[in-house]
Amino acid sequence: MRFIEALYRFVIAFFCFAGTYEAWLSGIGNRWVFFTVQTNVLLGVVMLWAGAATLLKGIQPPAWIKGALTLNIIVTGLVAWFVLPPSDPATTAFAFGVMTTTMAHIIVPIMASVDFLVFDPHRRFPWHYTLSWLIYFPFYLAFVLIRAQIWPHSGPGASGNPYPYGFIDLQALGWQRTALNCVEYLGAFFVLALVLFLIDRILPKRTPLTAL
Template structure:
């Protein structure tokens, strides 16, 4: 019973995430929207969960542990940073109710859904403490991307987030933010590892055996006669 529930849940996450990304970015080009960690992490969730749903249904080829864990951490970062740091910032006055709804999807619904999936349907006791450090490669890679992008873009959205704005913070302020946020993300990764090790193993259900084909049945019958 858990297997079909996991498949349906993951398909629902993919559909919801894709819809949230589409509605959030429909007033601007998708390429420009990819400058935001929020959009990148939601696209990552959609891709990994589509893979995971297919693999769960077929019982083979699940996403690697480091990828599924890193995806969970990345989308958790999206949700926590938005709700703890960015939620009270002013938004564009012309933003539609649909945009506000989709904004909640990509910042709240998807992070919660991805966390629930990890808790209920993933196999546990597979994370290593080294993963908490390795998972930082994506946030720090995004930092490098944002700084390089800023050298090619002008205007108020040169830096995608205020805590990366070198023009306002200066390089010293940016370095302090990198230390603080990087440390917080590492601790969050460690928390995922510790929780994973404390949870029941939750081994994935065995795949449903394929029905024997008519040819296979005929060969088996023939071998019995011989």
């Protein structure tokens, strides 16, 4: 069973890197400002680690890191589904016949969620992870806002707009609305972190697949 588990995680890593190839292969530097790109690349690295550790019976990624990246990639999928406009095939890159946005926004979040549910051992998360998992998002916001002040025409938006998402577009929204949006999103992160924690507590310590 560990060979299937390892292969599954390697496939997740493949989609993580294929879905973000414009950022790391094509030299489009401003792609790295997207939350989607950052979380997919980080998850890809961790899934390579987890797959190799599964195959070789080595040391798995720490539960905190695995949980944090699972949370962030779920947020990526939910935001793409409920907030972002649908991708236009005429302007979206393709990899192996599939839109990269489909890989990064849909395939990877679903596969990572399944990996958490059926392959990860459970009841590993202490309650305070629901708070410490939130660290990444404020740092991401600070990165975007500081970058926009230093390089105000660096893109990746149209006409050089440095804000990758409308909810943090300081030029269009102003400080008050942007700050309120950030607080609302952070609250959503906390709710989802709590849901992930509760699911981890409800599931058996070892699932039928991890027990094999």
